[in-house]
Amino acid sequence: MANYVPPVEDMIFLLSNVFDFDRQMAALPGFEEVNTDLAASVLEEAGKFAAEVLEPLNRSGDEEGSRLENGEVVTPKGFKEAYKAFSEAGWSGLSGDPDYGGQGLPRTLQILTDEMVSSANLSFGLFPGLTRGATEAIGHHAGEDLKALYLPRMISGEWTGAMALTEASAGTDLGLLTTRAEPQDDGSYRITGTKIFISSGDQDFGGNIVHLVLARLPDAPKGVKGISLFLVPKFLPDADGSLGARNGLSAGALEHKMGIHAQPTCVMNYDGATGWLIGEPHRGLAAMFTMMNAERLFVGIEGLGVGEAAVQKATAYAKERLQGRSLDGSRPLVPIIEHPDVRRMLLTGRVLCDGARALSVWTALQMDIAGRHPDAGVRNAADGFVALMTPVVKAAFTDFGFETAVLSQQVLGGHGYIREWGMEQFVRDARITQIYEGTNGVQAMDLTGRKLPMEDGELAPRFFALVKESLQSAALVPGAEAITTATAQALDRLERSTAHILARAEDPAEAGAAATDYLRLFALTTLGWCWTKMTVAALSAGADAAPAIRRKPALAAFFAARILPQTLALEASILNGPDSLMALTADDF
Structure with missing residues (x-):
């Protein structure tokens, strides 16, 4: 199969020709020196890393999968080294807060980088993606002591993050969760309960793993108004950040999944684990939504990334595979890309992916404007557009990505159903994007029930x-x-x-x-x-x-x-x- 080709040329076209990136950045304090030339250099390097380091691990990671040995997660061969290289190259902190060691580049460049990482290796991309979402929640809602201790190490990639929401009886309806948080005399809390479907819940990269856990205080009211958010690390760090004793949390099992086999999706047990409150008591869902909304946009980009990789490979195959006569009957054997129905499938995937990429750039620009524009009215207007587009990006992009993966598999015919050609993995991997971070039906109801009345x-x-x-x-x-x-x-x-x-x-x-x-x-x-x-x-x-x-x-x-x-x-x-x-x-x- 053809190798993945990062669509950097198309990305730069969108920035420079379609959305006037230079002018947009010049109006945002702190981004005045960011321009298309800088964007091109960043995206070209990100594309090289995705294609040369991450894609070669995609199929092998899927076949080997993550596994649980003696209570510890072991990721597939090469993942540990790839994550180290990813962090050392600075990709973990691309859009991170400069006050805590991040590069502070625009969200627009982050989202385009996320697409290429997702195209190359969806399972890998969840590690930095979830970490970034956790840093945003901590940065917006945690106290200064927690931010000073955790953010520099998470932004650098030394420590990773995960969010722990779902329980066996509390999925979409988080008001049903039962995990408990008991206050301690030193200001910490003891967290007890079990969470399921926890992506990146454990790994073997070294460093700490910082869980953001939803739980109930003893006096919590029923329903979602009684949920609080806690920071629960795998290891209890000392004041200087060095890792201390192992905390009371563990991966009890790994979920056996349809796809993203290399990604350790954990059943996490919290057995009196020490945690610290983030934000106000009983206001945890509002704090967690900072992470959830960021992750919903990220998941939409995952869908786009898988669709792009799939349609690229199907197009290359269709140009080489010889089957059937030409339409005019003059040639007995032609590449299948000459057949109308094959073109229909390839063109459908291509227009959905290119259109979604354009919308992702526009949405990311609105996020940058909402975060930095000096005019409060402009910021608020952009923030409204981001709120409106969040369920659209998450649900539509993942639907389009799955549809494109299925169409691309169909282009390959029987070869598309065979593992060694790689197309069936795209179908399996893309499917989860329509489910996690709020199913696409929930996103649609969010659009009609919450966003339209705004x-x-x-x-x-x-x-x-x-x-x-x-x-x-x-x-x-x-x-x-x-x-x-x-x-x-x-x-x-x-x-x-x-x-x-x-x-x-x-x-x-x-x-x-x-x-x-x-x-x-x-x-x-x-x-x-x-x-x-x-x-x-x-x-x-x-x-x-x-x-x-x-x-x-x-x-x-x-x-x-x-x-x-x-x-x-x-x-x-x-x-x-x-x-x-x-x-x-x-x-x-």
Whole structure:
């Protein structure tokens, strides 16, 4: 199979030609010296590491898997050395807080780096990804002593992080969790309980493993309002950071999973483990959501990364595999990429991945603006866009990634089902991204039930106005008519569906029944906007642009003709309401 090729050229096109990265950064205090040239050098090096160090471990890591020996996790051959190299090269601290040793680079570069790491080795990427999410929660909510002790070592990669939410009886409904936290005289707490599905819960890289654990204090009210967040390390560090005694937590088992075999997904036992409160008592879920929202965006990028790797390899195969006659019958044997249905599958994966990458860059730029812009109004507006896009990125990108992996496997036919070709691993690995960090159905309900009512129902229309502005200017560009018209029609459907849901906001069945279809309608329309912007930029780049850029208008035309028509059916389904879903009683199923 062909090796993974980091799409750095496309990333730089998005930064420089589509989203005016240099101008955006110049307006953000602390980022004035960040520009496209710097971004290119960072992304090129990140791509080399992903392709040369991480991808070679992907299949072997999947086949060997992590294992539990004498109560300790052993990761697959090469992972320990790769993680050390990753940390020593500074990738762990790419966007980390400079006050604690991070490089402080924009979230935009972090997300693009995350994509390449996810393409090369999804299991590996969870170690630094979860650590970064934990540092964000600690940085926003912990006291100064905890931040000073833990953040420098986590940002450097010396220590890793994990989050421990789920219990056997408390998954999506965290209000059911039973893990207990008993206060101690020295200000610490004793944490007792069992958590399941804990990614990166243990490893053999050395250093500490910092768990963020949701638990209940003795006086906690019932439900989610009684949850507190605690920092629980594997080893109790001394004041200077040196590792002391082993804490009372252990990996009781590793989950036997469909995919991401190299990633140790642990059952974690906390047996009176020492922990420290992060944030306020009974306000742990709010603090944990700092990490969860960061991780949901990260998981969306994981989906994109797997889809990109899969469609790359399927495209290379389709150019080499000889099967069937040419369409005109003049040649008895041609590469399968000449067959229309193979092209349909490859083009679908390509337009979904390229469109998702564009939306990920725009969303990351909004995160950078929300964090640094000197104007509070601009910061708040950008923060609203990030909130709106979080469930869309998580759910749509992971749906697209899985769909692309399945289509890419189909391109290979029987070879796609055989392990040594590597495609079946993409399908297995991509599947979890639709499930963890909140299932995609939960993300869809978050969009319809929580995000649409934000700003008195004006958040989504504020975004739609931004899209309309782009479409109006793009309509004047020769060669952009097809994608502009199709996107404008999809936006009309999205606006009607939005009004329909908001008008029935008092009926939970209405939003719940519409949720999944609405999120896909929202995502496809938004990708149409991104394809419009890419088309205009590519047409402006001219005939001297690289082939990957010159093909953008043709890809946009495919997206307009073959993907955006899905929005017709999605709108119809939404407007049909919940009655057909709710007609049967539970016993009728």
